[in-house]
Structures are given as C-alpha cells and as structure tokens.
Amino acid sequence: MLNAIRRFFGEKPSSQVAKRRMQVVLMHDRMDIEPDLMESLKNDILAVLSRYMEIDQKSIRVDLEQGKDYTALVSNVQVKRVYRHAHSN
Amino acid sequence: MAGKTIVVTSGKGGVGKTTTVANIGTMLAKKKYNVCMIDADIGLRNLDVVMGLENRIVYNLIDVIEGNCRKAQAMIRDRKLTNLCMIPAAQTREKNAINPEQMKNLCQELAEEFDFVFIDCPAGIEQGFKNAVAGAQTAIVVTTPEVSAIRDADRVIGLLEAGLLRDIHLIINRLNQRMVKKGDMMSTADILSLLAVPLLGVVPESEEVVISTNRGVPLVHQKGSKAGRAFSNIASRLNGEDVPIEEDKSDGFFAKVKRFMQS
Secondary structure, eight states, X not given: OXXXXXXXXXXXXXXXXXXXXXXXXXXXXXXXXXXXXXXXXXXXXXXXXXXXXXXXXXXXXXXXXXXXXXXXXEEEOOEEEEOSSOOOO | OOOEEEEEEOSSSSSSHHHHHHHHHHHHHHTTOOEEEEEOOTTSXXXXXXXXXXXXXXXXXXXXXXXXXXXHHHOEEOSSOTTEXXXXXXXXXXXXXXXXXXXXXXXXXXXXXXXXXXXXXXXXXXXXXXXXXXXXXXXXXXXXXXXXXXXXHHHHHHHHHHTTOOOEEEEEEEEOHHHHHHTSSOXXXXXXXXXXXXXXXXXXXXHHHHHHHHHTOOGGGSTTOHHHHHHHXXXXXXXXXXXXXXXXXXXXXXXXXXXXXXX
C-alpha cells in the first residue's frame, strides 16, 4: 500500500534505482581499459572506416568521455574523401 | 579422462560461496560422481563446519602442498557419501604460504582422480583469490541481488577474463521473490543485463539454509526444500543435463532470461 502511494507520487521502485545506479557504476569500473585495448579498438575503427572513405590516419582520436550519468565514446576523424562504393579489403 | 576443476568465487564475502560448494559438491556425489572439495580460504576456513566435518581434521591443504602428508591423508571423507571428500584450509597460516603454481599442480593431480574438483575461493581479489583460481578451468561467480555484491562480482568477472579464464557462470543467491514482485529487489533479468554472463541458477532466499548449516548437513539431503532443489538443479546443469531455470512466475521476464541464456 505504502509502495502504491509512493509510486503514485512518481517515486521509482528501488530495484530500478539500483539497476540504473549499477549501470553507471559498472561502466566506470570497466573504464579502466588497458592502453593496448584502446589502441586495437582505434585500429579496428580505422579499418572499418577505411572501407568507405579515405581518412587521415594520423588524425584519428578515440576517447571515452565521462558525463555525470553516461559514458560516451568520442572519436574524431578527418575525412579526406568518400568512396562511391565500399572497398572490401 | 580428467575431471572438471571448478572455482566458486564472488569478490564480496558472505554471499554464499561455501554453501554453494557444499551443496553442489554433495549433489554431484549423490549422482555417483567422485567429488573433491578444496577449501582455499586459508586462515578463515569454513567448508568443514558447513559440511559437519570439523571434528575430523588432521592435515590440511598446506600440509599437502608442503609435503607434510600424503594427499589422501588430508582428504576428509563425507559422513554419508563415500565418494565425496574435502581438503580443509589451514587455519593458522597465511594466504601467501602457497602460490598459484602449486595450486595448479594440485588441481591437476586431483582432476586425474576425481570427476569434479571444487575450489572454495576466499573473498577478496588478492593472493588468496589468485591461488584459488589458478587451477580452475571453470568459474562459478556467486552474487546476491544487492548492489555491493553485484559490483564485486563484475570486478571478479573482469579479473577472471583478464586471466584468460573464460568459462564463467553466474549463480544468483538469496533472491526474494516477494521483494522482486514489489519492485524492491533487482530481478534475475535486471542482474543478467548488468553482468552479462550465462546464468547457472537462481537460489531463493531461505531460512532452511541457516538451519542446515547449523546442523552441518547440506540442504540437498533434505527433501522438499526449495533452496535445496535450486542447488540440485544447478548441479544437474553443471553436469550437462538440460534443466530449465526455475520459472519466475511473478515478473514474466522468464522468456527474456531464457533468450539470454541461449544467445
């Protein structure tokens, strides 16, 4: 009954609060990615992009950006030319 | 053919590692397999009391590793099942009295003799953890539906994977269905979405567990116990039998869980 009243006033069930908090916490914990893993991620992104466009290999940057309640993968790549068809390699 | 070596671990203490080892080990022995359980929690041994074998200890794990006794001398036979035994931890020594290489060798030797070798891992992620996981091919991570246990389980899963132990299974212990229904406890589906390892079983919260440890008789010996049945189903799944996860009638997430397991 108490729960029903609480929910009526817009309070989320505690289990969903817990889940949401854990999603963020675990993301933070897992962020301690080793540099070589980051490097191979970068190379993989590069390889995929290269099939569709010519890119400046030296310009690529891959970072994990931490917001208050999210983590974003931010990548900056300079595109030189876009191919008309995908190159398979 | 060599037997399976399985470490039961959790990161956080008090989530039910020892209870899990005692019950799954006993159940597999009831299925006529030869089972050996190693208590790797040096300095804080407990598997002996949970199994009701505390009065029979003469030698321990470190005695075996240091060669003070033969392996067979440290193995304590179960009171009911002759094909079940345990090697107790040393109570008065420290975790760095042994190293991962020695544990690995011991587990390999035991796997020649037994169908299943269980290693009861200490809490934490230091030397004791490293020793306990060194000789295992499979890991069972035990968690409860609480934030602290889940976070630690996630850490442990990360460490296991980094140590190239990739055969990891999850047990959710002490799930309170009534609280899940009320929205006050994370459900099986919630936990699986966070941890993303295959589910081996869900054990309901139960007073019977306390009573059985009081008596030193594993729950799986007791008929009609819900938690006991959950443990025996887990043992069956470990043995490759196709036993569906007990249905959560309340939250209808069962289909989701099942899909997750099959993916």
